[in-house]
Amino acid sequence: MVSIRAENLTLTYRLRRRLSLARNTMPLPHGGRIEGTGRTQHVRALEGVSFALEAGDRLGLIGGNGAGKTTLLKTLYGIFEPTGGAVDVRGRTDALFNINLGFRREATGRRNIVLRGLINGWTDEQISARMDDIVAFSELGDFIDMPMKAYSQGMAARLAFSVATSLEPEILLMDEWIGAGDPEFQAKARKRMNEMAEKAGIIVLASHNHQLLRRICNKVLKLDHGKVEHFGPAEEYFAGEKEDQ
Amino acid sequence: MEAGSHETAHDMKFLYDALGDIGSALGKRRIWFALASEDISDQHRRTSLGPFWLLINYLVFVATFVFIMGRGEGIPNYTAYVALGLLVWFYIMETMNSGVGLFVREESFIKGTTLPLSLYVFRMTMQALMRAGYAALGCAVLLAVSGVDLSWSWLWSAAAIALIVFVTPAAIMIFAFLGAYFPDSQFIVQNLTRVGMFLTPVFWAHTSQTALSVRGIFYYWNPFTYFLEIVRVPILSGDAPLRSFALCIAISGAAWLLALFLLGRLRRQVVFML
Structure with missing residues (x-):
């Protein structure tokens, strides 16, 4: 049975000052919130994210740039390991992040x-x-x-x-x-x-294209600065969005 | 009591994680084998001699040393001495130099797939072995021409090469983490290997017994010396360099322990460092 369960999922990583003779070689944060000052800064990319999906669910991930959409996808895929909470993904998982990855120009x-x-x-x-x-x-x-x-x-x-x-x-x-x-x-x-x-x-599916998400998805998860702002049926969400306009 | 045992389990988790990563990479050997072969042919595509340039490059180096340095050193069969020395040294130098940039080069793969980190390490090991294979061809020819007799003691050299191959992934792993966490190390390592060629007895020998001469210090206090000697001594003099061998086994064991520790501890963090 395929399912995804995320409980209080948190991903924090330290912005380590890389040992380097040059100044300002900190890796760029992937998004989220930068906390702390001075030598130890943390990026809180995801905070307390909980949701559950069952077979047949199509989840649309929305949120501004740096809200944590890609980070959440990569955590579900297993590239990032959550620093808190639990994520349980059951089923053969494939990801379409960068479909050009690994193609070699010299090969046929x-x-x-x-x-x-x-x-x-x-x-x-x-x-x-x-x-x-x-x-x-x-x-x-x-x-x-x-x-x-x-x-x-x-x-x-x-x-x-x-x-x-x-x-x-x-x-x-x-x-x-x-x-x-x-x-x-x-x-x-x-x-x-x-x-x-x-x-x-x-x-x-993470996207900025709400029309597309409306067509495909039955659920919506809105992220803001790594936190869940809204999680629920897509119809309800997009209906509300229409009223706002 | 219970807290203590829990602590031990936590301490050993890195080992479990590291071995899991390596096991998974070994299971995917088709991938790194295919990618390593692509890498080699990519580097030499559109040239008419292809990877045989690796062989020519090696032969030119040996010839230069033999003609320029070959007199007055008092080393018997200097050609074979340099041929073996350069074969091993080039391999060590390449592994260190490309190892230190490994994770940085593979950034898009590390950030885009869930392939185990060891896979990149094995891919590079494979690539280094393939490249060294071409130089080894030249070395075999030079040994035959220089009149070294085939003997049972060559088995010691074979064992030495096996040991070097065995420690390669560990060395690449250590250098790859070093390069990811300390970007400047790339240039430091590059410099060290360049200078190292002269500080290591690749083309000179330490003939006097005093350990306190300049050469003596670089001979005895240089770990690479021993990796060169365990390959070279059995072929050239027929002796089994047991002490050097023991030292190399100890160094290799320590390197693997360090590599497993780094892999287990930093495997999940390295993606944030790139």
């Missing part, structure tokens, strides 16, 4: 599909089973056996999109809805995204 499109597949944790059988579909969907034709540096930006984007959307996740985490290509491909891409979204048990 086909080789890139294999590499990307390995990084995603696919077996050889899964890679070869999905290969034809990915190649066909990307519409790259003979270019698939050319090094990627010979691709136009649109072609590279189509390949990245085709690989990313051939996942079959039970839980899908997305930082913005993805699309690619010229208008014709965009229509195809939309259809493919909808298909993947329909198959997934749970979706968590």
